[in-house]
Amino acid sequence: MTSESLQPQGAPARRTVVAAVGAAGLAVALSACGSDDSSSSGSATTQNGSDVGGGAAAGSSGDVLARTSDIPEGGGKILAKEGVVVTQPVKGQFKAFSSKCTHQGCAVSGIAGGVISCPCHGSQFSAADGSVKKGPATQPLPAKNITVSGDEIKLA
Known part of the structure; x- marks a missing residue:
């Protein structure tokens, strides 16, 4: 049986x-x-990790992502809801990348010293061009097209 x-x-x-x-x-x-829905990545952060928030409706094409004054030189701002990291590698030059780590899809959590960091496995990316500075990620953060008009940064 x-x-x-x-x-x-x-x-x-x-x-x-x-x-x-x-x-x-x-x-x-x-x-x-x-998951992009973790509580540790639910708000935008600046270079020093302080909470600066993000617009609820921002992120679709033409909506204001951030103000240029919100993006510190040599640092950046993570807009978790929009899935975007906006950086200012040098004064007046703004870049944007996906905030989703290319290793396993975790949301990046910090920007310091020109480096965007992922908390899950320690990957680090250049704030200037999104390239991998430290693995385990092997692919750069995908660039996002943005426009800067006056003090407004928008997705293109």
Whole structure:
């Protein structure tokens, strides 16, 4: 007699339960590294990590992402809701990149010393061009097209 024939009628087989638990565990593990919805990345930060917020409606083409005065020279601002990092590598030069780490999709969390950092596995990217400065990421942060008009920075 098999163990499945000893189960009450309508009860799931042991194999089914084990597979379901394994799939749920895998989903939790994957979401921990690839989620853009983590509370640690829910606000924008400046070079020193202080909270500066972000516009709720900003991010679609033509909407103001930030003001030039919000972006420190040599640093930047992470706009978590918009999925964008805006940097000012040198005075008056503004760049924008995806805020999603190319290693496993975690949201980057800080900008200091010309480096954009990912908290999940330690990848670091250049604030000037998005290139990888330290792995495990092997691909640069994708550039975003922006326009600067007066003191407004917008997605192009």
